[in-house]
Amino acid sequence: MEPAAGKPSFLRNIMARVLFFGVLIIVVRFAFIVTIAGESCNLRDFCFFTLPENLNFVIPGTAANMAVRTTTAGGVVPAGKDLYTSKDWIKAVQFYSSVFQDLIAEGYLSPGSKSLCVETPAGQEVQALKQIGVEDSIGIFKKASKPLVVSAKGNRVPFDDDTFDFVFSGGDRLDKAARPLDLLASDILRALKPEGFVVVHARAKDEYSFNSFLALFNSCKLVKSRDIEGYDSDMPYIKEIVLQKVAGAGGIVPVKESNVNSVVKCSIPGHKRKLVGNAEPLIMEEPSKPWITLKQNIKNVKYLPSMADISFKSRYVYVDVGARSYGSSIGSWFRKQYPKQNKTFEVYAIEADKTFHDEYRVKKGITLLPYAAWVRNETLAFEINGVPGKESEGTGRGMGRIRPVKSSSSAMSLSREVNEIQGFDFAEWLKSAVTEKDFVVMKMDVEGTEFDLIPRLFETGAICLVDEIFLECHYNRWQRCCPGQRSSKYEKTYGQCLELFTTLRESGVLVHQWF
Incomplete structure (x- = not known):
């Protein structure tokens, strides 16, 4: 009979321990909510009381x-x-x-x-x-x-x-x-x-x-x-x-005049224009050795982030138009030398020559556009100079010119490799890819097509979306191989390139000479 008398005592001990354990869980939960999570105590937090609202x-x-x-x-x-x-x-x-x-x-x-x-x-x-x-x-x-x-x-x-x-x-x-x-x-x-x-x-x-x-x-x-x-x-x-x-405030302000013989669809704001006045001076005389001048001039370049704080931008974007290989400018210059103020940039590489496409597929943080930047969407003839695998003036891959297919037979030499590629309206793409809230840096090396693309940027208003441009202007420069002789590859003169740079700066665009 004695064992039977011990059962109620045993059950009471079990119930007491269960009740104590339950109270302990509630107390621990309450302490966590109030002291750790920083939240108020309510029923969903397993609390059975709340403090007066007027406390x-x-x-x-x-x-x-x-x-x-x-x-x-x-x-x-x-x-x-x-x-x-x-x-x-x-x-x-x-x-x-x-x-x-x-x-x-x-x-x-x-x-x-x-x-x-x-x-x-x-x-x-x-x-x-x-x-x-x-x-x-x-x-x-x-x-x-x-x-x-x-x-x-x-x-x-x-x-x-x-x-x-x-x-x-x-x-x-x-x-x-x-x-x-x-x-x-x-x-x-x-x-x-x-x-x-x-x-x-x-x-x-x-x-x-x-x-x-x-x-x-x-x-x-x-x-x-x-x-x-x-x-x-x-x-x-x-x-x-x-x-x-106030609803409807902000945005790009339309105007009706242009310095590049086309209708300007936007007005570059005054705070950007002031930065142009602080930029390094343009090289007024044609350099006899432009490849040396670039190395010397790059030390004088006044980068925008060295002149102003770029913190209040939504995104940071670098667009390399005519990117060629990764090491040509993205890896060798932009990622190593451009002052980014600790910002992470989205990178777009625009390159028509398929020779370079494979290496971009394994590069993180870079979006490849395997097309030719142009003034409209159409098929183009792409002339590739020289021997594959070599990159030097007049002989390197990725240094070709583009022309509409209908005019390619007369404009391009039949002795060079000519491929058909897809061109796209670069200005319209830029307007769809970035906004005036973004910080946009552009490098453009397009083998003479800059004389088509720059006016198109003004015409569409896309120029107002670009904060800084590094532009290589192509002209009939002196040849390395043959002193006293100019290249017949391009028709433009250095004076015409200088006029293009001057026009951009007078319009409020921070542009740097790139060779």
């Missing part, structure tokens, strides 16, 4: 005795609550309070504004808004810090269209966001009400970077910008940019 946490150490209020979803002070009493956090709150008070005085913000702070990891900006009476305010960051900051999963703005009257991003954080800037800017504008205001603190160091930033918000108008002092040594000064959402 205030009083933060000592400020003149206004700041209160951090929970949001409608409830919440608690995140792990490391000493953050809210740290000198740096309080200093930032005071700085942003002053900034927002100025914006209220100027009419860009009001106590009744529904406000969003973007890329705010600790929520100082949100607290500053609440402190001055803009109660309906929230912040977003990749990790939540309730009650001030909610998680923006995938770095998206987790709110409906036309939700906010005011959006702010401080601390120069917008350009450091994980997602592409153009997508983040577009998402901000989606959540902003028409006529609402966007205020950003950014390190727009020069006119080029400032205008690149504005292009990201091309459905807004610029209201004002000013330089203000920052609040720490890492940010001694910052540019405050105020924008207002």
Whole structure:
């Protein structure tokens, strides 16, 4: 009988242990949600209680005795609550309070504004808004810090269209966001009400970077910008940019005149034109040994990224027109020497000669266009000079000329190899591949076709999409082999090439002489 009496005691012990284990799971889950994940506690998190929505946490150490209020979803002070009493956090709150008070005085913000702070990891900006009476305010960051900051999963703005009257991003954080800037800017504008205001603190160091930033918000108008002092040594000064959402703003401005005898479909903006004035001077006299001149001149080239900050661009693109082999310019020059400001460039190699196609198929980060850049889509005759495998002036593969098939018999020598290849409208392709928000560098070595392609770029407006061009202009230059004799391969003179370069620069295009 004694064993039977022990069964209830044994069952009670089992039940007690199960209950204890269940409570332990709940406690651990609660501790994880509140202290690690930074989220509020609710039923889906296996919590059986929530904190009152009107609970205030009083933060000592400020003149206004700041209160951090929970949001409608409830919440608690995140792990490391000493953050809210740290000198740096309080200093930032005071700085942003002053900034927002100025914006209220100027009419860009009001106590009744529904406000969003973007890329705010600790929520100082949100607290500053609440402190001055803009109660309906929230912040977003990749990790939540309730009650001030909610998680923006995938770095998206987790709110409906036309939700906010005011959006702010401080601390120069917008350009450091994980997602592409153009997508983040577009998402901000989606959540902003028409006529609402966007205020950003950014390190727009020069006119080029400032205008690149504005292009990201091309459905807004610029209201004002000013330089203000920052609040720490890492940010001694910052540019405050105020924008207002207006449908239809931005884009390329049409004009009616051209310096290349064709109708210009765009106007190159003034900030790009100013960079041309800082470029290295053109070589006015024809060099007797152009292959030596190139080596000397490359040391004098004023690259655009050495003159301006290119940070506020959506994408970074290098287009090599007439690429030949990988080592011809992409591998030997662009990837090794061009100053990229730590940006990753998408590379397009345009090369018609199939001799070079195989090597590009194994190169990462390069898109090969195995066609000839031309002024329209049509079949072309492609003349290949000399012996396969040799690359020297007048004898190398990939240095051939292209002509429409109907005119190839008279324009090209029958003693050379002539293939039929597909040409494509390069200007129209460029307009489909990049936008004015992208940073586009182009190298063009097309064996005389530049006199067809450049006017076409102006005619279509594609020229306005290019930030910097390295152009090799082909003319009847002096031959290496035969002193005193000019090559009969090209009809143009050095003077005509110089006129082409001058016209490009006068039109506002940053072009460099390439030999």
